[in-house]
Amino acid sequence: MAFANSPDRLAPNATSAKVVIAGGIGTGKTTMVGAVSEIPPAGTEAWITQASRIVDPSADVNAKTTTTIATDFGRVTLAHDLVLYLFGAPGQPRFWPMWDDLCRSASAVVILADTRRLDVSFPAMDYFENDSDVPFIVAVNLFDGVQTHPVEQVRDALGIADSVPLVTCDARSRESVVATLLVALRNTMVKTPPVAAG
Amino acid sequence: MTTTVNPWVRPYVLTGGRTRTQHQLYVHTLVSAPRYDQAVAADLPPESRHLYERARAGGTQSIAELSAYCGISLGVTRVLLEDLAAADHVQINDGVYDSPFDHRLLKRVIDGLRELA
Ligand SMILES: Nc1nc2c(ncn2[C@@H]2O[C@H](COP(=O)(O)OP(=O)(O)OP(=O)(O)O)[C@@H](O)[C@H]2O)c(=O)[nH]1
Ligand SMILES: [Mg+2]
Numbered sequence: 001m002a003f004a005n006s007p008d009r010l011a012p013n014a015t016s017a018k019v020v021i022a023g024g025i026g027t028g029k030t031t032m033v034g035a036v037s038e039i040p041p042a043g044t045e046a047w048i049t050q051a052s053r054i055v056d057p058s059a060d061v062n063a064k065t066t067t068t069i070a071t072d073f074g075r076v077t078l079a080h081d082l083v084l085y086l087f088g089a090p091g092q093p094r095f096w097p098m099w100d101d102l103c104r105s106a107s108a109v110v111i112l113a114d115t116r117r118l119d120v121s122f123p124a125m126d127y128f129e130n131d132s133d134v135p136f137i138v139a140v141n142l143f144d145g146v147q148t149h150p151v152e153q154v155r156d157a158l159g160i161a162d163s164v165p166l167v168t169c170d171a172r173s174r175e176s177v178v179a180t181l182l183v184a185l186r187n188t189m190v191k192t193p194p195v196a197a198g
Numbered sequence: 199m200t201t202t203v204n205p206w207v208r209p210y211v212l213t214g215g216r217t218r219t220q221h222q223l224y225v226h227t228l229v230s231a232p233r234y235d236q237a238v239a240a241d242l243p244p245e246s247r248h249l250y251e252r253a254r255a256g257g258t259q260s261i262a263e264l265s266a267y268c269g270i271s272l273g274v275t276r277v278l279l280e281d282l283a284a285a286d287h288v289q290i291n292d293g294v295y296d297s298p299f300d301h302r303l304l305k306r307v308i309d310g311l312r313e314l315a
Pocket of ligand 1: 023024025026027028029030031032088090091092141142143144145169170171172
């Protein structure tokens with residue numbers, strides 16, 4: 001996807017912000033990151049081979065798998081001095097220790113859920129409710145483009161507090177992903193004081 | 199603590215088990231090499247040189263990008279970049295906002311994303 005802002009024009013003193021995309025295996029994290037990123041999508045063969053070597057030396061890089069075995073991230077240059085990074089938090093339990101590192105100094109979190117397999121996102125819910133200070137929202141990825149369950153039913157099933165925004169999205173659509181990110185960032189503004197403590 | 203610069207030693211050994219860094223080296227912390235010097239690059243151990251050259255070629259970019267493009271683990275990348283910054287070879291951008299929840303930062307990101315939409 002072509003962007004008006006050329007990444008190589010980012011100023012040395014630019015500011016970066018980070019949003020973490022979490023959720024269970026196969027809920028659309030990589031797809032969501034790739035929908036808005038200006039750097040090569042994390043899902044490419046070359047990237048996965050490379051990334052697996054970075055965090056998981058034991059991974060068999062020759063194994064063909066559709067599951068991302070490392071973190072993937074994307075970059076969206078918003079101005080010559082402002083860039084937003086998206087980090088996908090790997091869903092597999094053996095990567096949970098990485099979440100602390102990924103979430104440190106994040107501005108917002110989006111937890112992706114798939115209504116056909118809500119349970120795969122339970123661990124992410126647990127983590128962000130209990131072990132993280134970063135405000136989160138839940139986004140139901142509408143895989144078939146059709147909303148099969150009323151949103152409030154999903155809220156009940158996942159045990160999401162009324163104060164947590166719950167939206168639907170199409171992880172493949174740039175517009176939908178941008179809209180989801182906006183809900184997440186606005187939620188952080190609501191949940192934090194105007195002059196936040198460092 | 200002194201760092202022995204020996205290109206024949208794995209960077210894991212070079213880092214000497216240090217875990218504390220002067221800067222906050224988040225995965226999204228930005229790094230640049232505004233004063234890139236070929237002579238400096240030539241004198242660096244391979245991993246550090248790779249990071250230094252990538253910081254130059256790729257422009258201002260995150261620690262995660264440098265780690266991924268150079269195929270060097272995040273932990274080692276952090277320590278090597280810290281050394282490069284201490285020697286004034288790269289600039290680690292600590293950012294102007296103390297908190298990721300600073301509403302001025304959030305508002306800028308929101309406005310930027312709205313322009314994309
Ligand atoms: N139809 C449809 N397919 C989607 C959508 N989002 C993701 N997919 C597909 O669903 C599969 C899983 O999506 P990924 O983005 O790889 O999910 P992930 O959360 O990164 O998965 P892991 O990294 O394995 O945990 C892929 O085959 C995607 O192409 C969607 O909104 N609609
Ligand atoms: Mg993935």
